[in-house]
Amino acid sequence: MRAGSTRDALVAAALRVVEREGLPALTTRRVAAEAGLPLGTVHYWFTDKRQLVATTTDALLQEVRERSAGATDLRDAHRRLAAVPAGRQLALVELTTAALRDPALADLARQQYAAYRATALQQLAELVPRADADLPGGSEALATLVVAVLDGLTLSTLAEDDDEGRGRARADAAVELLLDLLQRHRDRVAPPGDAP
Structure with missing residues (x-):
């Protein structure tokens, strides 16, 4: 080799x-x-288990970045991430938690969520183009909220999904609700002639 x-x-x-x-x-x-x-x-x-955990976490985060990089919108980003096998998602949760517990590895978790926010910001630019002017906290706050929602939906799907896929169906419905709320906000604040 x-x-x-x-x-x-x-x-x-x-x-x-x-x-x-x-x-x-x-x-x-x-x-x-x-x-x-x-x-x-x-x-x-x-050299030690810490380095192995760090390298493994970094590899998994790179996989997540690559998976979400080509997303066309938030719905597509959610679908791409939800398609990650459950064991892989659990591995990411465990490795992220381990990184947060170890000050030497905490930067990995920060990088993970920075990448998530960057993806969300990219997708939100078209959906809520005036977020910085129209929303408290602007686009950064909105991206943070979207990441928290999608992250929570991932965990709830892992906890609640069953053979019929009801947990995943609830998560998909929640993403549709979030998109609907964002579109309603966009339509409400769009100047005349700017609405899609």
Whole structure:
């Protein structure tokens, strides 16, 4: 294996372990076994578990960024993120929480939510073009609210979804409600002739 591919294989193995078994199962021994590599290989690439967690979290965040980057609107962004398998979503929640508990890793969580807000701001620019002038807190506050709503919907779907997909259907309906409210606001404050 080439050096980069060895490291990538270890990160992919770490993601699979967390996705399948949760963060407590993320040990260097478990990652080595999952990757089919000697334990020493993990220690060569990662000085400790903290570095392994940081690298794994960063890889997962990059995956989320790539998944949401091409979203055409908030509905599409929600669908793209909701399509992430439940185990992967739980892994992200666990890794984010671990990053928040460790001051050395907290910047990863900040980067995660900054990326979410950037995606929301991009999508909201057309939906609420005058947010900075018309809303308390402006576009930053609106983007923060949208991220919080979508984040909460992700968690509630994980908690409430069933074989019939009722949790996902409720989340989809909530996104439609949010979009309707934003469109109503846009239509209410649009100067004459600017309404779509």
